[in-house]
Amino acid sequence: MLKIQDFSLRLRATDGRLLPVLENISLEVPAGRCLGIAGESGSGKSVLAMNIAGLFPEAVVSARSGQIEFAGQTLTGADEATWQKFRGRRIGFIFQEPMTAMNPLMTLYDQISETVYAHEAKAAREQVDEKVRRALLRAGFSDPDRFLHSYPHQLSGGMRQRAMIAMALVMEPDLIIADEPTTAIDAELQVQLLAELRAQIENEGRTMIFISHDLGVIRAVSDHLAVFYCGCLVENGETRQILAAPAHPYTADLVAALPRLIPERKLPVAIPGSLPAPDRKPSGCVYSDRCRFAQEKCRRERPGSESLPDGRKVACFYPLKNEVGSSSVAKA
Amino acid sequence: MLHQSENCQAVTNPILSVGQLRKSFVVEDTFAQRFRRLFSREAASRVVALDIQGFSVARGETLGILGESGSGKSTLARVLMGIYEADSGQAKLAGREVIGASGADRMAVLRQMQMIFQDPFGSLDPRMTVRQIIAEPLKIHGIKPEGGMEKMLQQALHEVGLEPGALERYPSEFSGGQRQRIGICRALILCPQLIIADEAVSALDVSVQAQILELLMKLRADRQLSLLFISHDVAVVRQISDRIILLYHGHLVEELPADKLIDGSRHPYTRRLLESAMFLREGNPLKSRMQNAAPVFSAEGCCYRSICPLQTDKCCEAPPLLQIGEGHRVACWHH
Numbered sequence: 331m332l333k334i335q336d337f338s339l340r341l342r343a344t345d346g347r348l349l350p351v352l353e354n355i356s357l358e359v360p361a362g363r364c365l366g367i368a369g370e371s372g373s374g375k376s377v378l379a380m381n382i383a384g385l386f387p388e389a390v391v392s393a394r395s396g397q398i399e400f401a402g403q404t405l406t407g408a409d410e411a412t413w414q415k416f417r418g419r420r421i422g423f424i425f426q427e428p429m430t431a432m433n434p435l436m437t438l439y440d441q442i443s444e445t446v447y448a449h450e451a452k453a454a455r456e457q458v459d460e461k462v463r464r465a466l467l468r469a470g471f472s473d474p475d476r477f478l479h480s481y482p483h484q485l486s487g488g489m490r491q492r493a494m495i496a497m498a499l500v501m502e503p504d505l506i507i508a509d510e511p512t513t514a515i516d517a518e519l520q521v522q523l524l525a526e527l528r529a530q531i532e533n534e535g536r537t538m539i540f541i542s543h544d545l546g547v548i549r550a551v552s553d554h555l556a557v558f559y560c561g562c563l564v565e566n567g568e569t570r571q572i573l574a575a576p577a578h579p580y581t582a583d584l585v586a587a588l589p590r591l592i593p594e595r596k597l598p599v600a601i602p603g604s605l606p607a608p609d610r611k612p613s614g615c616v617y618s619d620r621c622r623f624a625q626e627k628c629r630r631e632r633p634g635s636e637s638l639p640d641g642r643k644v645a646c647f648y649p650l651k652n653e654v655g656s657s658s659v660a661k662a
Numbered sequence: 663m664l665h666q667s668e669n670c671q672a673v674t675n676p677i678l679s680v681g682q683l684r685k686s687f688v689v690e691d692t693f694a695q696r697f698r699r700l701f702s703r704e705a706a707s708r709v710v711a712l713d714i715q716g717f718s719v720a721r722g723e724t725l726g727i728l729g730e731s732g733s734g735k736s737t738l739a740r741v742l743m744g745i746y747e748a749d750s751g752q753a754k755l756a757g758r759e760v761i762g763a764s765g766a767d768r769m770a771v772l773r774q775m776q777m778i779f780q781d782p783f784g785s786l787d788p789r790m791t792v793r794q795i796i797a798e799p800l801k802i803h804g805i806k807p808e809g810g811m812e813k814m815l816q817q818a819l820h821e822v823g824l825e826p827g828a829l830e831r832y833p834s835e836f837s838g839g840q841r842q843r844i845g846i847c848r849a850l851i852l853c854p855q856l857i858i859a860d861e862a863v864s865a866l867d868v869s870v871q872a873q874i875l876e877l878l879m880k881l882r883a884d885r886q887l888s889l890l891f892i893s894h895d896v897a898v899v900r901q902i903s904d905r906i907i908l909l910y911h912g913h914l915v916e917e918l919p920a921d922k923l924i925d926g927s928r929h930p931y932t933r934r935l936l937e938s939a940m941f942l943r944e945g946n947p948l949k950s951r952m953q954n955a956a957p958v959f960s961a962e963g964c965c966y967r968s969i970c971p972l973q974t975d976k977c978c979e980a981p982p983l984l985q986i987g988e989g990h991r992v993a994c995w996h997h
Contacts, residue, residue: 370870371838517895517896517939518935518938519730521941521942521948543869544942546942546943547942549945550942584868587868588897588943589871589875589895589901590901590943591900591924591936591939592944595900595901596901597872597875597876598868598872598875599872601869601872601873604839
């Protein structure tokens with residue numbers, strides 16, 4: 331469904347520095363599946379999502395190479411008219427912050443129907459009503475009519491987040507991109523929203539890209555997982571496999587940093603140091619300055635993405651053997 | 663009504679002991695309603711955000727406060743800090759009354775009790791340098807450090823893991839985790855005995871979250887700090903706390919040692935929170951279907967009964983906070 335080939339992106343900062351924010355990303359999302367993208371803030375995961383949806387501000391782009399293909403059509407380099415046909419209609423985007431992504435002066439009905447009118451300017455009122463109602467039902471509103479004419483501030487945080495989902499679903503897109511849609515929400519509400527998103531994939535056959543820094547959430551919703559670090563794809567493959575036995579040291583550290591609920595109480599293990607700025611990446615492996623297992627070779631050369639016997643891909647010279655990661659999150 | 667609960671506090675030598683505490687807010691009403699009220703005796707309708715029985719925090723202890731949004735966790739923190747004025751209640755910090763304290767009393771209380779805020783972006787003044795931010799509490803309390811201001815600031819920075827060069831920089835030059843360190847540094851500079859951390863790690867990435875938790879644990883051990891750790895994240899609260907209290911709709915529904923949370927908790931609300939947390943953190947399957955219905959609150963009876971699976975007629979009467987084990991209290995008829 332979606333194919334990203336060797337995609338790189340370099341930005342020009344206001345002070346003239348060139349920032350390589352994405353480097354040689356190759357990914358595929360099969361139709362009807364969910365790809366989880368995990369990584370810390372600054373790892374480039376949202377930048378990739380914005381590029382897939384054509385929402386990235388072109389003014390700061392210094393160089394871009396590689397290809398993004400969606401449903402057989404190349405999106406990279408498309409003109410605005412083409413983008414408009416895809417965005418909203420075939421690619422739905424769920425934004426992170428419902429408070430800033432919604433217009434405070436528009437009612438729920440106006441916000442959601444705006445997408446419909448943008449694509450079908452002459453749509454009949456009854457049809458639009460029907461679409462809006464259906465989208466709200468799908469997003470988990472049990473009684474949509476009650477909230478149609480509410481403004482965002484009159485809704486609770488959870489309902490606003492659902493309204494965002496309804497906005498993304500109203501044109502029945504083939505691909506949904508969800509950028510941290512459940513961050514800073516209560517666990518129970520998260521579980522509900524994840525179930526609703528999962529239903530879109532399983533019952534309606536939609537494809538999804540789900541971005542989060544929380545591997546627990548990603549495990550609950552995704553089939554495949556891509557782990558980003560510092561603009562590079564460090565590990566990708568089946569979510570279960572990766573979480574059961576991470577092969578890249580960064581993935582293993584990310585798993586160990588998750589707070590757990592197992593009987594013995596242990597503090598999550600912090601990763602020392604912090605994510606380097608895009609123009610100060612180590613010249614060898616991007617993770618070499620924080621990695622517990624880094625060797626001389628890691629600091630010198632950047633590892634390419636290699637396939638492991640079980641089918642996943644890892645960008646590491648010394649991928650972890652399974653027993654090292656066996657103490658990790660997943661037993662599912 | 664329920665004064666027996668105050669007798670069964672297990673904590674000896676508490677740094678903070680809170681009696682009954684109540685805070686309500688006026689429901690935002692229209693101009694017309696307000697106008698009508700001018701000419702009638704009608705009181706503005708109020709919503710009770712916090713109505714809890716007593717609890718206390720021992721010296722050097724971390725008490726976790728767990729609940730979903732709207733459960734009154736932040737209201738509790740703000741009432742204790744004096745940001746909100748409580749309707750009624752008492753709370754004593756090291757023997758000094760906290761609620762309603764003003765002037766010099768309030769300053770004395772605040773020297774012993776400081777707060778770390780949730781939002782590392784909104785809680786630091788963008789136009790102040792780190793030096794100004796960290797030195798401000800000292801200035802407000804008129805404290806002249808013995809070894810000189812400079813030395814004290816450097817030490818404070820070092821303690822929270824920031825470079826000495828950070829002093830002259832502005833908050834915008836730091837990442838979220840580093841800003842949270844600045845917030846912690848500001849809270850610690852007065853050497854308080856109690857820190858209230860209101861969702862202090864919720865806005866951070868998991869890897870950074872782990873760093874900040876590590877720092878809090880280290881500071882707690884080094885300084886014998888007491889910590890009131892407020893969060894909606896069950897896993898984080900369990901890991902960092904000695905004891906946990908659970909709030910639901912402003913009420914204290916359960917209090918228990920952190921080790922008992924997973925196997926020993928009894929309130930249906932606690933069980934429900936645990937179930938979704940177990941699903942997200944450990945990948946355990948969900949046993950019950952999460953209900954979508956919005957809870958209905960009434961002034962009478964158990965606050966949880968409208969959505970409680972165990973609800974019976976008995977629940978129309980508010981359950982007392984009953985002691986059911988060592989340090990374990992629960993407000994449920996069906997415990």
